[in-house]
Amino acid sequence: MPELPEVETVRRQLEPLVLGRRIVEGWGHPSAKFSSAPLAAGPTIDAVGRRGKYLVLDLDDGRQLIVHLGMTGQLRMRPSPDLDPHVRAWWVLDHGDVLELRDVRRFGRIGVVQAGEYATLPTLAAQGPEPWDPSLDHGGLWTRLRRSRARVKTQLLSQRPIAGVGNIYADEALWRAGIHPAHRTVTHAEAARLLVALRHVLEQGIANGGTTLRDYRTVEGRPGRNQLELGCYGRAGLPCGRCGQELRRSVIDARGTTHCPRCQPPR
DNA sequence: CGCAGCGCCTGAAGGC
DNA sequence: TGCCTTCAGGCGCTGC
Known part of the structure:
Protein backbone atom coordinates (compact mmCIF):
# COMPACT_ATOMS: atom_id res chain seq x y z
CA MET A 1 0.00 0.00 0.00
CA PRO A 2 1.76 3.11 -1.17
CA GLU A 3 2.23 5.65 1.61
CA LEU A 4 4.52 8.66 1.64
CA PRO A 5 7.82 6.73 1.36
CA GLU A 6 6.55 4.62 -1.51
CA VAL A 7 5.16 7.63 -3.39
CA GLU A 8 8.37 9.58 -2.79
CA THR A 9 10.39 6.65 -4.15
CA VAL A 10 8.21 6.61 -7.25
CA ARG A 11 8.50 10.40 -7.59
CA ARG A 12 12.28 10.33 -7.49
CA GLN A 13 12.47 7.60 -10.12
CA LEU A 14 9.83 9.15 -12.34
CA GLU A 15 11.24 12.67 -12.35
CA PRO A 16 14.18 12.13 -14.74
CA LEU A 17 11.99 10.03 -17.03
CA VAL A 18 9.15 12.52 -17.57
CA LEU A 19 10.43 16.01 -16.70
CA GLY A 20 10.29 18.28 -19.76
CA ARG A 21 8.39 15.72 -21.79
CA ARG A 22 5.19 16.66 -23.60
CA ILE A 23 2.07 14.55 -23.09
CA VAL A 24 0.91 13.65 -26.58
CA GLU A 25 -2.11 11.50 -25.86
CA GLY A 26 -3.85 9.85 -22.94
CA TRP A 27 -6.36 7.17 -22.10
CA GLY A 28 -8.30 6.38 -18.92
CA HIS A 29 -10.48 3.52 -17.75
CA PRO A 30 -14.15 4.60 -18.00
CA SER A 31 -14.59 4.59 -14.24
CA ALA A 32 -14.84 8.13 -12.86
CA LYS A 33 -11.63 7.58 -10.90
CA PHE A 34 -9.55 7.33 -14.07
CA SER A 35 -11.58 8.77 -16.94
CA SER A 36 -10.03 12.25 -16.72
CA ALA A 37 -6.57 10.95 -17.74
CA PRO A 38 -6.89 12.07 -21.41
CA LEU A 39 -7.45 15.68 -20.29
CA ALA A 40 -3.74 15.88 -19.47
CA ALA A 41 -2.80 15.60 -23.15
CA GLY A 42 -1.20 18.66 -24.76
CA PRO A 43 1.11 20.39 -22.27
CA THR A 44 4.66 19.63 -21.10
CA ILE A 45 5.50 18.28 -17.64
CA ASP A 46 7.13 21.13 -15.72
CA ALA A 47 7.72 19.52 -12.32
CA VAL A 48 7.28 16.17 -10.60
CA GLY A 49 6.14 16.76 -7.03
CA ARG A 50 4.39 15.07 -4.16
CA ARG A 51 1.99 16.09 -1.38
CA GLY A 52 1.45 13.36 1.20
CA LYS A 53 0.55 10.27 -0.79
CA TYR A 54 -0.43 12.25 -3.89
CA LEU A 55 1.90 12.54 -6.87
CA VAL A 56 1.54 16.01 -8.40
CA LEU A 57 2.81 16.65 -11.94
CA ASP A 58 2.86 20.34 -12.87
CA LEU A 59 1.86 20.97 -16.48
CA ASP A 60 3.07 24.07 -18.33
CA ASP A 61 -0.47 25.26 -19.05
CA GLY A 62 -1.24 25.98 -15.39
CA ARG A 63 -2.85 22.66 -14.63
CA GLN A 64 -1.73 19.64 -12.61
CA LEU A 65 -2.00 15.92 -13.22
CA ILE A 66 -2.62 14.30 -9.83
CA VAL A 67 -2.14 10.57 -9.29
CA HIS A 68 -3.09 8.68 -6.14
CA LEU A 69 -1.93 5.06 -6.10
CA GLY A 70 -4.58 3.78 -3.69
CA MET A 71 -3.83 0.27 -2.49
CA THR A 72 -2.36 -1.42 -5.54
CA GLY A 73 -1.33 1.34 -7.93
CA GLN A 74 1.96 1.11 -9.84
CA LEU A 75 3.44 3.63 -12.26
CA ARG A 76 5.85 2.43 -14.92
CA MET A 77 7.35 3.46 -18.25
CA ARG A 78 6.94 1.19 -21.27
CA PRO A 79 8.28 1.50 -24.82
CA SER A 80 4.72 0.89 -26.08
CA PRO A 81 1.29 0.09 -24.61
CA ASP A 82 0.84 -3.48 -23.42
CA LEU A 83 -2.07 -5.84 -23.00
CA ASP A 84 -2.06 -5.97 -19.20
CA PRO A 85 -5.77 -5.84 -18.31
CA HIS A 86 -5.04 -4.01 -15.04
CA VAL A 87 -3.68 -0.88 -16.71
CA ARG A 88 -6.20 1.87 -15.80
CA ALA A 89 -4.56 4.84 -17.55
CA TRP A 90 -1.68 5.65 -19.87
CA TRP A 91 -0.08 8.71 -21.40
CA VAL A 92 2.08 8.71 -24.52
CA LEU A 93 5.04 11.09 -24.11
CA ASP A 94 6.71 12.97 -26.94
CA HIS A 95 9.58 10.53 -27.45
CA GLY A 96 7.08 7.69 -27.78
CA ASP A 97 7.44 6.15 -24.33
CA VAL A 98 4.26 5.37 -22.43
CA LEU A 99 3.66 6.22 -18.77
CA GLU A 100 1.23 3.63 -17.40
CA LEU A 101 -0.84 3.41 -14.24
CA ARG A 102 -1.54 -0.21 -13.33
CA ASP A 103 -3.99 -0.66 -10.45
CA VAL A 104 -5.51 -4.08 -9.85
CA ARG A 105 -8.09 -3.04 -7.25
CA ARG A 106 -8.88 0.38 -8.71
CA PHE A 107 -8.57 2.15 -5.37
CA GLY A 108 -6.32 4.70 -7.02
CA ARG A 109 -7.45 7.94 -8.55
CA ILE A 110 -6.47 10.48 -11.17
CA GLY A 111 -7.27 14.17 -11.28
CA VAL A 112 -6.52 16.85 -13.86
CA VAL A 113 -7.11 20.21 -12.19
CA GLN A 114 -6.15 23.85 -12.23
CA ALA A 115 -3.01 24.10 -10.08
CA GLY A 116 -3.96 24.11 -6.41
CA GLU A 117 -7.67 23.67 -6.95
CA TYR A 118 -8.36 20.45 -5.11
CA ALA A 119 -12.10 20.57 -4.50
CA THR A 120 -12.45 17.23 -6.29
CA LEU A 121 -9.74 15.72 -4.06
CA PRO A 122 -10.91 16.67 -0.56
CA THR A 123 -8.31 14.66 1.33
CA LEU A 124 -5.53 16.36 -0.60
CA ALA A 125 -7.14 19.74 0.02
CA ALA A 126 -7.53 19.21 3.77
CA GLN A 127 -4.37 17.33 4.66
CA GLY A 128 -1.86 18.54 7.18
CA PRO A 129 1.74 19.68 6.65
CA GLU A 130 4.49 17.54 5.21
CA PRO A 131 6.28 15.67 8.01
CA TRP A 132 9.46 17.72 7.51
CA ASP A 133 7.75 21.09 7.25
CA PRO A 134 10.13 23.33 9.24
CA SER A 135 7.18 25.19 10.73
CA LEU A 136 5.83 21.96 12.26
CA ASP A 137 7.07 21.25 15.77
C1' DC B 1 -18.73 20.79 11.03
C1' DG B 2 -17.17 16.32 12.67
C1' DC B 3 -17.40 11.77 12.17
C1' DA B 4 -19.22 6.91 11.84
C1' DG B 5 -20.65 3.85 8.41
C1' DC B 6 -20.67 2.21 3.94
C1' DG B 7 -19.16 1.10 -0.78
C1' DC B 8 -15.78 0.54 -4.03
C1' DC B 9 -12.58 -3.54 -5.99
C1' DT B 10 -10.21 -8.11 -6.74
C1' DG B 11 -6.76 -11.60 -5.58
C1' DA B 12 -5.30 -14.47 -1.88
C1' DA B 13 -6.24 -17.48 1.65
C1' DG B 14 -8.98 -20.47 4.31
C1' DG B 15 -12.89 -23.78 5.02
C1' DC B 16 -15.16 -27.80 3.56
C1' DT C 1 -9.48 -30.22 -6.75
C1' DG C 2 -12.84 -26.75 -6.76
C1' DC C 3 -16.30 -23.91 -5.03
C1' DC C 4 -17.61 -20.56 -1.75
C1' DT C 5 -16.72 -17.10 1.81
C1' DT C 6 -13.94 -13.86 4.06
C1' DC C 7 -10.47 -10.51 4.32
C1' DA C 8 -7.52 -6.50 3.20
C1' DG C 9 -7.80 -1.26 3.15
C1' DG C 10 -7.50 4.51 1.38
C1' DC C 11 -10.61 7.50 0.48
C1' DG C 12 -15.00 9.65 -1.22
C1' DC C 13 -19.58 10.09 -0.10
C1' DT C 14 -23.81 10.13 2.77
C1' DG C 15 -26.43 11.14 6.55
C1' DC C 16 -26.80 12.04 11.40
Whole structure:
Protein backbone atom coordinates (compact mmCIF):
# COMPACT_ATOMS: atom_id res chain seq x y z
CA MET A 1 0.00 0.00 0.00
CA PRO A 2 1.76 3.11 -1.17
CA GLU A 3 2.23 5.65 1.61
CA LEU A 4 4.52 8.66 1.64
CA PRO A 5 7.82 6.73 1.36
CA GLU A 6 6.55 4.62 -1.51
CA VAL A 7 5.16 7.63 -3.39
CA GLU A 8 8.37 9.58 -2.79
CA THR A 9 10.39 6.65 -4.15
CA VAL A 10 8.21 6.61 -7.25
CA ARG A 11 8.50 10.40 -7.59
CA ARG A 12 12.28 10.33 -7.49
CA GLN A 13 12.47 7.60 -10.12
CA LEU A 14 9.83 9.15 -12.34
CA GLU A 15 11.24 12.67 -12.35
CA PRO A 16 14.18 12.13 -14.74
CA LEU A 17 11.99 10.03 -17.03
CA VAL A 18 9.15 12.52 -17.57
CA LEU A 19 10.43 16.01 -16.70
CA GLY A 20 10.29 18.28 -19.76
CA ARG A 21 8.39 15.72 -21.79
CA ARG A 22 5.19 16.66 -23.60
CA ILE A 23 2.07 14.55 -23.09
CA VAL A 24 0.91 13.65 -26.58
CA GLU A 25 -2.11 11.50 -25.86
CA GLY A 26 -3.85 9.85 -22.94
CA TRP A 27 -6.36 7.17 -22.10
CA GLY A 28 -8.30 6.38 -18.92
CA HIS A 29 -10.48 3.52 -17.75
CA PRO A 30 -14.15 4.60 -18.00
CA SER A 31 -14.59 4.59 -14.24
CA ALA A 32 -14.84 8.13 -12.86
CA LYS A 33 -11.63 7.58 -10.90
CA PHE A 34 -9.55 7.33 -14.07
CA SER A 35 -11.58 8.77 -16.94
CA SER A 36 -10.03 12.25 -16.72
CA ALA A 37 -6.57 10.95 -17.74
CA PRO A 38 -6.89 12.07 -21.41
CA LEU A 39 -7.45 15.68 -20.29
CA ALA A 40 -3.74 15.88 -19.47
CA ALA A 41 -2.80 15.60 -23.15
CA GLY A 42 -1.20 18.66 -24.76
CA PRO A 43 1.11 20.39 -22.27
CA THR A 44 4.66 19.63 -21.10
CA ILE A 45 5.50 18.28 -17.64
CA ASP A 46 7.13 21.13 -15.72
CA ALA A 47 7.72 19.52 -12.32
CA VAL A 48 7.28 16.17 -10.60
CA GLY A 49 6.14 16.76 -7.03
CA ARG A 50 4.39 15.07 -4.16
CA ARG A 51 1.99 16.09 -1.38
CA GLY A 52 1.45 13.36 1.20
CA LYS A 53 0.55 10.27 -0.79
CA TYR A 54 -0.43 12.25 -3.89
CA LEU A 55 1.90 12.54 -6.87
CA VAL A 56 1.54 16.01 -8.40
CA LEU A 57 2.81 16.65 -11.94
CA ASP A 58 2.86 20.34 -12.87
CA LEU A 59 1.86 20.97 -16.48
CA ASP A 60 3.07 24.07 -18.33
CA ASP A 61 -0.47 25.26 -19.05
CA GLY A 62 -1.24 25.98 -15.39
CA ARG A 63 -2.85 22.66 -14.63
CA GLN A 64 -1.73 19.64 -12.61
CA LEU A 65 -2.00 15.92 -13.22
CA ILE A 66 -2.62 14.30 -9.83
CA VAL A 67 -2.14 10.57 -9.29
CA HIS A 68 -3.09 8.68 -6.14
CA LEU A 69 -1.93 5.06 -6.10
CA GLY A 70 -4.58 3.78 -3.69
CA MET A 71 -3.83 0.27 -2.49
CA THR A 72 -2.36 -1.42 -5.54
CA GLY A 73 -1.33 1.34 -7.93
CA GLN A 74 1.96 1.11 -9.84
CA LEU A 75 3.44 3.63 -12.26
CA ARG A 76 5.85 2.43 -14.92
CA MET A 77 7.35 3.46 -18.25
CA ARG A 78 6.94 1.19 -21.27
CA PRO A 79 8.28 1.50 -24.82
CA SER A 80 4.72 0.89 -26.08
CA PRO A 81 1.29 0.09 -24.61
CA ASP A 82 0.84 -3.48 -23.42
CA LEU A 83 -2.07 -5.84 -23.00
CA ASP A 84 -2.06 -5.97 -19.20
CA PRO A 85 -5.77 -5.84 -18.31
CA HIS A 86 -5.04 -4.01 -15.04
CA VAL A 87 -3.68 -0.88 -16.71
CA ARG A 88 -6.20 1.87 -15.80
CA ALA A 89 -4.56 4.84 -17.55
CA TRP A 90 -1.68 5.65 -19.87
CA TRP A 91 -0.08 8.71 -21.40
CA VAL A 92 2.08 8.71 -24.52
CA LEU A 93 5.04 11.09 -24.11
CA ASP A 94 6.71 12.97 -26.94
CA HIS A 95 9.58 10.53 -27.45
CA GLY A 96 7.08 7.69 -27.78
CA ASP A 97 7.44 6.15 -24.33
CA VAL A 98 4.26 5.37 -22.43
CA LEU A 99 3.66 6.22 -18.77
CA GLU A 100 1.23 3.63 -17.40
CA LEU A 101 -0.84 3.41 -14.24
CA ARG A 102 -1.54 -0.21 -13.33
CA ASP A 103 -3.99 -0.66 -10.45
CA VAL A 104 -5.51 -4.08 -9.85
CA ARG A 105 -8.09 -3.04 -7.25
CA ARG A 106 -8.88 0.38 -8.71
CA PHE A 107 -8.57 2.15 -5.37
CA GLY A 108 -6.32 4.70 -7.02
CA ARG A 109 -7.45 7.94 -8.55
CA ILE A 110 -6.47 10.48 -11.17
CA GLY A 111 -7.27 14.17 -11.28
CA VAL A 112 -6.52 16.85 -13.86
CA VAL A 113 -7.11 20.21 -12.19
CA GLN A 114 -6.15 23.85 -12.23
CA ALA A 115 -3.01 24.10 -10.08
CA GLY A 116 -3.96 24.11 -6.41
CA GLU A 117 -7.67 23.67 -6.95
CA TYR A 118 -8.36 20.45 -5.11
CA ALA A 119 -12.10 20.57 -4.50
CA THR A 120 -12.45 17.23 -6.29
CA LEU A 121 -9.74 15.72 -4.06
CA PRO A 122 -10.91 16.67 -0.56
CA THR A 123 -8.31 14.66 1.33
CA LEU A 124 -5.53 16.36 -0.60
CA ALA A 125 -7.14 19.74 0.02
CA ALA A 126 -7.53 19.21 3.77
CA GLN A 127 -4.37 17.33 4.66
CA GLY A 128 -1.86 18.54 7.18
CA PRO A 129 1.74 19.68 6.65
CA GLU A 130 4.49 17.54 5.21
CA PRO A 131 6.28 15.67 8.01
CA TRP A 132 9.46 17.72 7.51
CA ASP A 133 7.75 21.09 7.25
CA PRO A 134 10.13 23.33 9.24
CA SER A 135 7.18 25.19 10.73
CA LEU A 136 5.83 21.96 12.26
CA ASP A 137 7.07 21.25 15.77
CA HIS A 138 5.74 18.93 18.46
CA GLY A 139 3.53 21.68 19.85
CA GLY A 140 1.99 22.07 16.42
CA LEU A 141 1.36 18.35 16.13
CA TRP A 142 -0.17 18.31 19.63
CA THR A 143 -2.49 21.18 18.64
CA ARG A 144 -3.52 19.43 15.45
CA LEU A 145 -4.22 16.17 17.27
CA ARG A 146 -6.28 18.02 19.85
CA ARG A 147 -8.72 19.22 17.18
CA SER A 148 -10.37 15.81 17.13
CA ARG A 149 -11.33 13.27 19.74
CA ALA A 150 -10.89 10.36 17.34
CA ARG A 151 -8.32 7.70 18.22
CA VAL A 152 -4.75 8.81 17.54
CA LYS A 153 -4.17 6.12 14.93
CA THR A 154 -7.40 7.01 13.13
CA GLN A 155 -6.39 10.66 13.19
CA LEU A 156 -3.05 9.87 11.59
CA LEU A 157 -4.78 7.88 8.86
CA SER A 158 -7.11 10.83 8.16
CA GLN A 159 -4.10 12.82 6.83
CA ARG A 160 -5.27 15.88 8.75
CA PRO A 161 -2.67 16.21 11.50
CA ILE A 162 0.20 15.36 9.11
CA ALA A 163 0.34 14.23 5.49
CA GLY A 164 1.35 10.87 4.07
CA VAL A 165 0.93 8.35 6.90
CA GLY A 166 -0.91 5.07 6.22
CA ASN A 167 -1.46 1.90 8.17
CA ILE A 168 2.11 0.59 8.10
CA TYR A 169 3.91 3.76 9.15
CA ALA A 170 1.19 4.68 11.66
CA ASP A 171 1.72 1.38 13.51
CA GLU A 172 5.49 1.74 13.27
CA ALA A 173 5.54 5.32 14.56
CA LEU A 174 3.11 4.73 17.43
CA TRP A 175 5.14 1.69 18.47
CA ARG A 176 8.40 3.62 18.43
CA ALA A 177 6.78 6.49 20.34
CA GLY A 178 5.24 4.16 22.93
CA ILE A 179 1.70 5.41 22.37
CA HIS A 180 -1.34 3.13 22.45
CA PRO A 181 -3.05 3.47 19.04
CA ALA A 182 -6.53 3.74 20.57
CA HIS A 183 -5.80 6.75 22.75
CA ARG A 184 -8.00 9.77 22.09
CA THR A 185 -5.61 12.31 23.57
CA VAL A 186 -1.84 12.65 23.66
CA THR A 187 0.37 14.59 26.06
CA HIS A 188 2.90 17.13 24.90
CA ALA A 189 5.66 14.62 25.64
CA GLU A 190 3.87 11.98 23.56
CA ALA A 191 3.39 14.41 20.66
CA ALA A 192 7.10 15.17 20.77
CA ARG A 193 8.00 11.47 20.67
CA LEU A 194 5.43 10.84 17.93
CA LEU A 195 6.83 13.55 15.66
CA VAL A 196 10.36 12.18 16.05
CA ALA A 197 9.09 8.65 15.41
CA LEU A 198 7.04 9.64 12.36
CA ARG A 199 9.99 11.41 10.80
CA HIS A 200 12.25 8.48 11.58
CA VAL A 201 10.05 5.74 10.13
CA LEU A 202 9.18 7.77 7.02
CA GLU A 203 12.83 8.66 6.39
CA GLN A 204 13.82 5.04 6.86
CA GLY A 205 11.07 3.97 4.47
CA ILE A 206 12.37 6.33 1.79
CA ALA A 207 15.97 5.25 2.38
CA ASN A 208 14.87 1.64 1.83
CA GLY A 209 12.89 2.38 -1.32
CA GLY A 210 9.51 1.74 0.34
CA THR A 211 7.76 -1.25 1.91
CA THR A 212 6.59 -4.08 -0.36
CA LEU A 213 4.16 -6.47 1.28
CA ARG A 214 2.52 -7.60 -1.92
CA ASP A 215 1.78 -5.14 -4.72
CA TYR A 216 3.99 -2.09 -4.34
CA ARG A 217 6.71 -1.79 -6.98
CA THR A 218 9.05 1.05 -7.87
CA VAL A 219 8.94 2.63 -11.34
CA GLU A 220 11.77 0.21 -12.16
CA GLY A 221 9.45 -2.66 -11.24
CA ARG A 222 11.39 -3.67 -8.17
CA PRO A 223 10.05 -4.26 -4.65
CA GLY A 224 11.14 -2.06 -1.78
CA ARG A 225 13.29 -3.30 1.09
CA ASN A 226 11.67 -1.65 4.09
CA GLN A 227 9.50 -4.68 4.88
CA LEU A 228 12.71 -6.20 6.28
CA GLU A 229 13.04 -3.35 8.77
CA LEU A 230 9.54 -3.23 10.26
CA GLY A 231 9.49 -3.56 14.03
CA CYS A 232 5.75 -3.80 14.62
CA TYR A 233 3.45 -3.83 11.59
CA GLY A 234 2.49 -7.36 10.56
CA ARG A 235 4.46 -8.90 13.41
CA ALA A 236 1.64 -9.89 15.78
CA GLY A 237 2.55 -12.97 17.78
CA LEU A 238 6.27 -12.23 17.55
CA PRO A 239 8.23 -10.72 20.41
CA CYS A 240 8.59 -6.96 20.58
CA GLY A 241 12.12 -6.01 19.59
CA ARG A 242 12.29 -3.48 22.39
CA CYS A 243 10.88 -5.37 25.40
CA GLY A 244 10.28 -8.97 24.33
CA GLN A 245 6.55 -8.93 25.06
CA GLU A 246 4.40 -10.59 22.40
CA LEU A 247 3.06 -8.06 19.88
CA ARG A 248 -0.74 -8.09 19.66
CA ARG A 249 -3.11 -7.66 16.75
CA SER A 250 -6.43 -5.85 17.09
CA VAL A 251 -8.88 -3.91 14.99
CA ILE A 252 -9.14 -0.16 15.57
CA ASP A 253 -11.86 1.64 13.64
CA ALA A 254 -11.88 -1.18 11.08
CA ARG A 255 -8.10 -1.06 10.52
CA GLY A 256 -5.88 -3.99 11.33
CA THR A 257 -3.46 -2.82 14.01
CA THR A 258 -0.41 -4.24 15.74
CA HIS A 259 0.95 -2.87 18.99
CA CYS A 260 3.06 -3.89 21.97
CA PRO A 261 1.00 -4.21 25.18
CA ARG A 262 4.01 -3.31 27.32
CA CYS A 263 5.62 -0.49 25.32
CA GLN A 264 2.22 0.98 24.37
CA PRO A 265 0.10 0.53 27.50
CA PRO A 266 -3.51 1.63 27.73
CA ARG A 267 -4.13 4.49 30.12
C1' DC B 1 -18.73 20.79 11.03
C1' DG B 2 -17.17 16.32 12.67
C1' DC B 3 -17.40 11.77 12.17
C1' DA B 4 -19.22 6.91 11.84
C1' DG B 5 -20.65 3.85 8.41
C1' DC B 6 -20.67 2.21 3.94
C1' DG B 7 -19.16 1.10 -0.78
C1' DC B 8 -15.78 0.54 -4.03
C1' DC B 9 -12.58 -3.54 -5.99
C1' DT B 10 -10.21 -8.11 -6.74
C1' DG B 11 -6.76 -11.60 -5.58
C1' DA B 12 -5.30 -14.47 -1.88
C1' DA B 13 -6.24 -17.48 1.65
C1' DG B 14 -8.98 -20.47 4.31
C1' DG B 15 -12.89 -23.78 5.02
C1' DC B 16 -15.16 -27.80 3.56
C1' DT C 1 -9.48 -30.22 -6.75
C1' DG C 2 -12.84 -26.75 -6.76
C1' DC C 3 -16.30 -23.91 -5.03
C1' DC C 4 -17.61 -20.56 -1.75
C1' DT C 5 -16.72 -17.10 1.81
C1' DT C 6 -13.94 -13.86 4.06
C1' DC C 7 -10.47 -10.51 4.32
C1' DA C 8 -7.52 -6.50 3.20
C1' DG C 9 -7.80 -1.26 3.15
C1' DG C 10 -7.50 4.51 1.38
C1' DC C 11 -10.61 7.50 0.48
C1' DG C 12 -15.00 9.65 -1.22
C1' DC C 13 -19.58 10.09 -0.10
C1' DT C 14 -23.81 10.13 2.77
C1' DG C 15 -26.43 11.14 6.55
C1' DC C 16 -26.80 12.04 11.40
